[in-house]
Amino acid sequence: MGLIDLANPSRFLGFTDRILPWLIGVTGLLLAIGLYQVSLAPDDYQQGATVKIMFIHVPAAWLAMFGWSVMSLSALGTLVWRHPLADVAAKAAAPIGAAFTLLCLISGSLWGRPMWGTYWVWDARLTSVFVLFLMYLGVIALWRTIEEPTRAGRVVAILTLVGAINIPIIKYSVEFWNTLHQPASVMRLDGPTIHASILIPLLTMAIAFTLLFVTLHLAAMRNEILRRRVRMMQLMQAQAAPGH
Amino acid sequence: MSALAALFLRDLRIAVRIGGGAMMGVLFFLTVVALMPFAIGPDLALLQRIGPAILWIGALLASLLALDRLLSADLEDGSLDLLLMGGTPLELAVAAKALAHWLTTGLPLVIATPVFALFLNLDLTATAAVALTLLAGTPALTFIGLVGAGLTVTLRRGGILLSVLVLPLTIPVLIFGVAASNAAVVGPLPFGTPFTILCALTLVSLVIGPFAAALALRHGQE
16 A cells, blocks of 8 residues: 555545554553663663663654654655645644654753753754754744645745755764764764663664654644544535625 | 846845835844843953854844845735746746845845944954855845745735744854854964855855745745
8 A cells, every 4th residue: 555545534544543553552562661671771880870861862863853854755745746645744743843852952951961061052963953943843833824734735845845954964963063962873884882782772762752753643644634624614614604 | 138137127126215125124233233232231352252243143133134025025016926927937036036135135234244343342354254254144144034035925924934934044154154253353263164164055045045935936825
C-alpha cells in the first residue's frame, strides 16, 4: 500500500484506527525498556548520575530536527506531488516538533547548570536550536492566521522549505565553530565514540522517542482531519440557513 | 524600455514621492539608536563597545518595519494581480521590486550610519566597518524580508506576523554583520572572514528570496 492509497481521508482514518493501538503499545513498551536500560547504565566518572539527562536531551534534539524534516517532506508533498493529506501531516507535525525542541532546550539547560555552570550560553548549537524553536513558533502562528486550510498548507509549505536550511546548520554547527557545546559523538563518519553501555540505552530511547513522535503525529493527523470535517459541516450549515 | 525596467522605475518613483519611504526608515533608525543611550546610560566607553551591535539592530528593525510596503500597496490597488498574470517572470518582477525597495530603504540607512555612529562615540575604523557591513548586509535583509512579505501579503493583520517570520531567518545576517564590524575594531579575526560570509549570505538571499516569494504569491492566492 503506497502513500497515495492513504490519500483518501476516510481510508486514512480507518488505517490509523487499526494501527494506532498497536503503535501506542509498542511505544510504551520501548519507553519502559529504554528507561530500564537507562537506570542500569553506568554513571559518568566526571559527571556522576547527571549524565543521564543526556538520555532525554539527545533523543529530544534528534526528534526536533526530525520534526522539521517531516514538515519539509510534507511541504514537498503539498507543493510538488499534491498529496491531499500532505498539509494535514505538516500541520500535525509542527506542535509536536516544537514540543521536542522545547524539551531539548530545557533539558540541556538543566544539564548545563551543573556541568558548565550556566543555564544558557550563546554558542553555535544552542543558538541554532533556539532559532529552530522560533521558526516552529512562526510556522504555528502562520497556520493559525490563514483561514482556509488548503491555502494555509501551501503558504506554510514554502516557509517550511525556506527554514529547512537551519537543519544542516544545527547538525554541523559544532564542527564549524569551536564553542562550548561538545562535538558530535554518535553520527560521525568514523562511527560513534560512545561506549556500548551508554550507546545502547541512548539508541533505545531514540527509537522510543521516534515511535512516540509517530504515534502523536498520526493521532494529531486524525484530529486535524476530523477538525476540517467539522469546519466543512459548519460552513454548509451556515450556507443552508434560512435567509442566506 | 523593458517591462522590468519600467516596474523598477515605477517602484523607485512611488517610494520617493509618497511619504513613508526613505525618510521614515531613517527616522526610525535614528529613534532606535537614540533610545539605546537612554536605556544603557551615557557611558561612552560601553557605547563604543556595543555601538556596531546597536547600529545593526536599528537597521534590522527599520528594515523589518518598512517591509509591508513592499507588496501590500500593490495588492490593494490590483497591481499584484497584473504582475501575476503578466508576461514577465514573477521571480524577476519581485526581484526588481525588492531592488527598488532596497535602494529607497536600505541604502538610506547605510548613508545615515556615519552620522548616527557619532551618537555612539564610534571611531573612524568602526564607523567604516559598520557602514560597509550594512552595505553588504541590508540587501540580504530586504530579500529575506521579501519572502516573508510574499507569504503574508494577503493577510489583513499580517504586520507583526511578518516580523516574527522574517526575524529568525535574518539572525545569521545580524550575527556575521556584527562579527565583521567587531573584527575590524578589536580583532582577533581578520575583517575578511565574517565579511565574506556576510556577502555570501546576501548573494544566497538574492537567489532564494525572489523564487520563494514568487512561489508564495502564486500559491497564496485565494
